[in-house]
Amino acid sequence: MTYDLSYVENRPPNVAVQFRERVRDSADLEAYRYPVGETWESVTWAETGARVDRLAAGLIALGIEPEQRVGIASGTRFEWILADLAIMCAGAATTTVYPSTISEDVCYILADSECRVVFAEDEEQLVKLREHKAELPHLAKVVVLDGSGDGDWVISLADLEQMGAELLERDPSAVDQAIAKIQPDALATLIYTSGTTGRPKGVRLRHSSWTYEGAAIQAMDILSEEDLQFLWLPMAHSFGKVLLSTQLAIGFPTAVDGRVDKIIDNLAVVRPTFMGAAPRIFEKAHNRIVTMQASEGGLKEKIFDQAFKVGLEVDRRKREGKPVPFLLNAQHALFDRLVYSKIRERFGGRVRFFISGAAALNRDIAEWFHAAGIVILEGYGLTETSAGSFVNRPDDYRFGSVGPVMPGSEVKLGDNDEVLIKGPGVMDGYHNLPEETASTLTDDGWLRTGDKGSLDADGYLSITGRIKDLFKTSGGKYIAPSAIESKFKAVCPYASQFLVFGSEHNYCVALVTLDPDTMTGWAEENGMPGASYSEVVASDKAREMVADYVEQLNATLNRWESIKRWELLDHDLTVESGELTPSMKVKRNVVEDNYKEHIAALYA
Template sequence: MRAPRPNPTRHRRPEEEPADLAPISDPDLTVVTQIRRRIAASPERIAFRHRAAADPDPHAAAPPADPADPATWVEHTWADFGAAAEAVAAGLIDLGVAPGDRVGILSGTRYEWVLADTGAMFTGAATTPLYPTAIDAELVHILRDAGVGVLFAEDADHVRTLAAHADQLPGLREIIVLDDRPGEAAAAAPGRVRTFAELLAAGRAALAADPGRVAARAEAVTADDLCTLMYTSGTTGLPKGVRLSHRAVAYQGAVSTTIGFIHEGDSHYLWLPLTHSFGKVLLGASYQVGAVTTIDGDVNHLAENLAAVRPAFLACVPRVLEKIHAGVGSAMDAAGGAKAALYRWAVAVGGRAWALRCAGEPVPARLRAQVALADRLVFAKIRARFGGNVQAIMSGAAPLAAEVADWFAIIGLPVYEGYGMTEYAAAATVNRMWAWRAGTVGWALPGTELAIAPDGEVLLRGPGVMDGYHGLPEATAEVIDADGWLHTGDIGRLDDREFLRITDRKKELFKTSTGKYVAPTKIESTFGALCPFTAQIVVDGPGRKFVSALVALDEAAIRDWAARHGLGSLELPHLAKAPEVRELIGGYVEQLNATLSHWERVRRFTILDRELSVEAGELTPTMKLRRRTIMANFRHLLDSHYAPH
């Protein structure tokens, strides 16, 4: 089915939304109630699908007859899921988990993550998710700060890391390893490790002896109880624990019914980190509407999985969309000849039609016919890579460059940007399929109030606001005022139709020595869309005469380019110094500068001999820049930009 092309300018104000999209009004709703209602409402419908290799549960359903490789997949009905989650809960109760306790989950996105999270909530405990890529200091800090006593760990490597810091984690008494490789994890931390399969078996035995033990705990959970203690990425300093109640998290799931991206029985592909609030709200939407969620956190499987499961809805982060856009363009350039010419023609005619739609003008019949031909010959083939059934792509967590958003709209895969933050339990605004304005992050969600402070800061108030930062009352008071407004730290503005446009982070705006303000995020996202050969660009210039930048190459993309252009060594340090690469990147910097005001333009840049990394503390686990660390690590290079030449 073709993805619908929405009008890029909306026709309704927020108060004119359809009557059945009223604000969520149940103040007593909990995530536990949402899940149990879904299980009761559609027990025999498929709830989750995942790769068979990830499943240690001998009670899992048989592989499905359809998609492409049936032996690869395992499916679970809502009844299957509910029974397994209850067994996890019963096993946790046997381990002494009490209401209000924190249960940690140190794992990538996988089906067992969802069972661990649900099982913990069924006991009345709160989950504390941890990124599997987090550095040791952050792991220790979060586990100690949250008071985690029982932890789900993905594999033996994580168990070994935890064992190495056992003296710093006296409160961590039990580790449940998800990957069942007998003896390997237990050898790393004797006496404290059991497998996920062992926990399930113990839980089932406990339920056989006392069938009501989990139900009693689940029914006692209230909307005011802590649902999750989720730690921010920590772009400056150590992560802070964000206390999110069941009311806040359940609101996010419930409000998903008002947006219309996903419906009961729809196929939804989930690969984003569940440690991030964006991933958690996508789970909540599945609970609320009863979607079929294919779950696989391995981004290397993304392309093949999309073709196999043919999702109707896909959520992404901008970096992935930028890479897809750049990858298609590079492939067409490499193909050359008639194929490249056809692609450029298709994008050109599609772009002309899109510009007319954005301006609210009619598309002439001749141009409509050209677009239809371009769709048949080019765009449909690109959409097929996404499974051919995607009705909506949602993007969040960072700004999406306008050029990338336009390209996806042109090929018939509109991207609906949203905006939110962990401190609001995820989403606060989003474009609707029937009401969309390109380049904005949409309207506030029903039930959410939005305001712009005199200095341009975006303020939020509503059910999603956190209870506060864990153990940090002063930090909480800095961001939540006496009237309940959450101060986001983001700069934005509302247009004439009340669509929100985010322009930058308040703390990241800087002023050059000439007195001009510069928004680095805007420059960085624009360059990311223009240049397919870079992983990151970092803009510098506070108090300087001009703006400069550090450029980190995308190793795979630049090595492929170098091989096609006959460069000798393909090692990244060599390529970073090659004059041909310098000339290539310089051309894209010139294109960038053509879009900027004169005081924003990048006057000098250095190409780094490596990619930025989470391990070096330069990126958060969600791939956001840690500017303070980057500036410290590369201060000598930045200073050289301003030395006399």
């Protein structure tokens, strides 16, 4: 696989220059669109550049110096992007905070990073800062995105922009001078991993890491200025930052709205050509479509089921290089008009591909979407590698793999088949944690990912699980729980979480939670309209339904992997309970500790 590496080798020296070059080259083209009430407003690159300059100058007027940290505690919205670009152009470093983060962790992140200024979305975020103001001596100013200032510690976004405008009147080159000082290896971003164990760790990422990410995707030639991105991903997560870097490198417009409950509605309105998402979004969309068809029953359900039987068979034959018989091809064309096209329309009808990252995508779900004519390109990376390290290509993708390594990076397998990555995207280290840094980075620059993987003859990587999550049964068999959990979510359209345990036991057990939204419809169809979630999942019907799906799952597993006993919890796991990270990953150790008596009872 050959690429034009000149994009990587000759990339801009820092994110601020990368942004300025995009503003220069695409001045009058659309940069962003965002919702205002029921309509969408659009801004050009030139308009975006002017606002960013004023906000960057405002930060300089507040006394922000090179590489000092500025926090953003907000959901995904246009103002998040403006704030981040302003921080880059002021020569400072962005520290990201999920809006769902509890106040104690917000305090820890802002104190550990020594943030001087924080962009806070609204009163809810402001309350968290006020609660811990005494513990944040470095925090000089808070800029609220929604609301007004207090005349002292808190100022509005408009106030900051006005301060910047006044500085630029006195010193028109203030931002230019700040940008000129930014070296490629300067700190650009401090992202605290939400961490499935212990305190969050601050990952130090350079300007050259982010310019590399955009340039590497540009070198793949899979996107152009003609594309349109829909961006909803949490910008506190590195996956969202990669997509911003890619936009700066290539110049396509982006529609921004972080409201998760609006994703499907927005896709129909925006009609993007691509979007990044976590697997849970695809799982929920798949489950919603399947359960809606099942609820209709009759002829419609039979047509739907037959359509996917045909679609999956046609795909299988094509992958294996076998001919598609005339009759099967004719059925496929018919089902495309009756079924697949309607599913594509749900996503706007123009999507060339989705990019899935942040966790493993179940192969069955990827194949189901593909049968409907929707391509999901799975990728892989860590916050510690600036998120993007591997991605499948639209013209060469392989189900179950995360693709080949991105141009300019390297991969190899270490002890116990651990995936090791080397390249410009790899972090400098963990903030204030030299021992953690030393245990993660080798002396010659390889990053230990903690993930177990395999590489095929063409360099396509498959992730087989987290090394620390693998466990051994008392019979000596190794189990990768995430693979089993992913299979159950593909089999059961009502599943939310499925947690497998069995270390040093002679069989595996599971804790099960169901998706509250999907179960509302199920309850109505099963004679329980208006019943609470806990009442629904406690019913004999719900247990019988789950039992049937567990039986289906076990039919696909080795004997030693099969789930012998399970328990259906009376509530779903949440971020607020501390059982999920803000990026919706399960904190397995927390769940295991919280439900140790339940798990023990399954072995009684």
